[in-house]
Amino acid sequence: MTSLPQTTDKALGLVIDLDTCVGCHACIINCKEWNTGGYGAPLADLDPYGTEPVGSFLNRIHTFEVSPDNAPASIVHFPKSCLHCADAPCVTVCPTGASYKRSEDGIVLVDESMCIGCGLCAWACPYGAREMDPVENVMKKCTLCVDRIYNENIPEEDRQPACVRTCPAGARHFGDFSDPASNVSKLVAERGGIDLMPEMGTAPVNKYLPPRPKTKPESASSATAEAVTEKPGGFLGWLDQALEKLG
Amino acid sequence: MHPAISVIFFTVTSGAGFGLIAMIGAGMPLPNGLAAAFFIPALAGLLAVAGLISSTFHLGHPERAWRAFSQWRSSWLSREGVLSVITLILFGLYTLAWMISGERILWLGLLIAIGSALTVYMTAMIYAQMKTVPHWHTGLTPLCYLLFSLTCGYLLAAGLNGFASGASSPAGLAVVAIAIAWACKYAWWKQAETTSLEAAGSTMESATGLGSIGKVRLLERPHTGENYLTHEMIHVVGRKHAAKLRIIALALGAALPLLIALGVWAFAASTLWLVLAFIVLMAGLFVERWLFFAEAEHAVSLYYGGREA
Numbered sequence: 232m233t234s235l236p237q238t239t240d241k242a243l244g245l246v247i248d249l250d251t252c253v254g255c256h257a258c259i260i261n262c263k264e265w266n267t268g269g270y271g272a273p274l275a276d277l278d279p280y281g282t283e284p285v286g287s288f289l290n291r292i293h294t295f296e297v298s299p300d301n302a303p304a305s306i307v308h309f310p311k312s313c314l315h316c317a318d319a320p321c322v323t324v325c326p327t328g329a330s331y332k333r334s335e336d337g338i339v340l341v342d343e344s345m346c347i348g349c350g351l352c353a354w355a356c357p358y359g360a361r362e363m364d365p366v367e368n369v370m371k372k373c374t375l376c377v378d379r380i381y382n383e384n385i386p387e388e389d390r391q392p393a394c395v396r397t398c399p400a401g402a403r404h405f406g407d408f409s410d411p412a413s414n415v416s417k418l419v420a421e422r423g424g425i426d427l428m429p430e431m432g433t434a435p436v437n438k439y440l441p442p443r444p445k446t447k448p449e450s451a452s453s454a455t456a457e458a459v460t461e462k463p464g465g466f467l468g469w470l471d472q473a474l475e476k477l478g
Numbered sequence: 479m480h481p482a483i484s485v486i487f488f489t490v491t492s493g494a495g496f497g498l499i500a501m502i503g504a505g506m507p508l509p510n511g512l513a514a515a516f517f518i519p520a521l522a523g524l525l526a527v528a529g530l531i532s533s534t535f536h537l538g539h540p541e542r543a544w545r546a547f548s549q550w551r552s553s554w555l556s557r558e559g560v561l562s563v564i565t566l567i568l569f570g571l572y573t574l575a576w577m578i579s580g581e582r583i584l585w586l587g588l589l590i591a592i593g594s595a596l597t598v599y600m601t602a603m604i605y606a607q608m609k610t611v612p613h614w615h616t617g618l619t620p621l622c623y624l625l626f627s628l629t630c631g632y633l634l635a636a637g638l639n640g641f642a643s644g645a646s647s648p649a650g651l652a653v654v655a656i657a658i659a660w661a662c663k664y665a666w667w668k669q670a671e672t673t674s675l676e677a678a679g680s681t682m683e684s685a686t687g688l689g690s691i692g693k694v695r696l697l698e699r700p701h702t703g704e705n706y707l708t709h710e711m712i713h714v715v716g717r718k719h720a721a722k723l724r725i726i727a728l729a730l731g732a733a734l735p736l737l738i739a740l741g742v743w744a745f746a747a748s749t750l751w752l753v754l755a756f757i758v759l760m761a762g763l764f765v766e767r768w769l770f771f772a773e774a775e776h777a778v779s780l781y782y783g784g785r786e787a
């Protein structure tokens with residue numbers, strides 16, 4: 232059904248910490264690795280070693296430069312996968328019922344056996360979180376690793392999304408936003424988590440933690456060590472004087 | 479947005495087909511006889527169906543297209559699919575009755591006319607519903623689609639009636655119809671000048687949530703090549719030639735058909751000429767529809783460098 236559930240029991244999603252992300256792309260690689268063998272069709276690549284490689288990915292890292300008025304520009308790596316929106320426009324436009332939002336945990340999924348590959352859902356998503364697979368011609372999107380998080384056949388510490396599990400910087404966190412005591416809810420509260428493009432009215436579940444304010448350059452220079460002015464004595468002093476005479 | 483030929487052909491051709499079906503159903507005067515009762519509805523049906531079939535060419539899995547009839551409660555695309563089929567079936571029955579009895583059943587025809595107009599409206603809503611594409615997200619979009627569809631249908635119906643009737647008066651109304659349809663499109667273009675992602679409140683700052691820190695610019699895309707999103711939604715070629723293409727669309731779609739219709743009206747010529755006006759109008763509409771897609775900016779472009787993407 233492509234009507235959205237009124238409410239969901241849980242609101243599972245990710246917190247992405249823009250302060251911590253180092254832009255290493257590890258989450259993309261692990262995402263692709265897990266999901267090419269997991270839920271649905273494999274994630275294809277065309278011409279992977281050629282001059283014009285294209286392929287489907289469920290997660291991509293953009294890199295932005297942000298320039299404050301009174302400080303030097305800084306670089307922000309920006310991972311982006313499906314935000315599992317509460318008011319997901321990608322779901323309601325779907326003519327087949329292939330796209331749906333689960334009422335139990337709020338995960339937005341595509342039933343690939345029903346997808347006709349019309350691409351309308353990708354048009355409706357403001358975030359570019361949906362990509363058509365170039366080989367299977369069905370719509371691919373982040374599944375929130377639905378086949379890991381409930382998977383009792385894998386060790387408990389692995390029952391979280393592949394991207395979260397692999398991030399070496401700890402920039403991705405997984406949890407239930409409907410629970411105010413959850414790790415993700417607390418992070419959002421502490422660090423002022425934000426919605427992307429709130430004006431689109433999608434009510435995204437995933438939240439982004441803005442980079443912490445950078446140290447200002449003025450205060451930075453005052454913190455540098457004082458130059459050494461003391462004259463060395465003894466053998467070093469003699470060497471110092473001798474070398475100075477030479478040259 | 480990427481201007482896919484299959485979708486341009488679909489919207490223009492099935493728009494014209496349903497326009498003609500609406501005119502037939504609404505009881506516009508048409509030639510009598512079995513040949514007319516067969517060929518005129520066949521032409522209308524052919525246009526509508528050819529458009530619908532072409533729309534399946536851009537599907538990844540056309541063999542599953544039937545599934546698109548299921549979600550009419552929420553999806554405009556699904557609604558359009560359902561209503562187009564119902565209208566075409568009713569139109570088939572109407573045609574059969576016309577061929578057998580030589581009479582056109584008015585109440586059924588009116589129902590079909592309403593179904594046709596609603597189908598075109600729903601086609602337009604597939605685009606107009608997209609908040610992500612500010613140019614499309616306006617009530618003027620369905621209005622333009624409807625007016626063009628009805629104008630196409632009217633020109634063709636009045637033109638075909640030229641086989642039976644020497645009256646040139648329908649050309650007067652044709653002039654009015656063409657003028658109104660393009661006036662609406664002009665208003666759409668004017669509105670498109672002031673609507674943009676930025677005017678809708680979407681900027682690279684809101685897209686990244688970094689606006690509270692400062693001005694944002696893209697430093698690096700996620701990858702060096704293209705991807706589905708950049709192919710499908712970030713099309714910049716169209717914007718470069720937009721002004722020239724608009725003139726071509728107006729010359730073919732507005733000026734020529736208007737001249738022909740005015741000529742027919744002024745010289746009391748045969749309305750058969752309106753068939754020619756229909757053909758040039760269609761040519762103009764192909765250009766207009768190409769621009770409709772090519773000029774439209776999608777919100778996702780903000781993640782790929784904004785306007786210059």
Ligand code: SF4
Nearest residue numbers: 313314315316321356
């Ligand atoms: S991020 Fe895009 S694909 Fe994911 S739920 Fe929101 S609108 Fe749909």
Ligand code: SF4
Nearest residue numbers: 325346347349350352
């Ligand atoms: S591409 Fe598939 S999932 Fe997306 S709207 Fe079309 S049928 Fe639904």
Ligand code: SF4
Nearest residue numbers: 262373375376392394
């Ligand atoms: S949650 Fe899973 S599918 Fe989604 S981006 Fe992370 S690894 Fe990919």
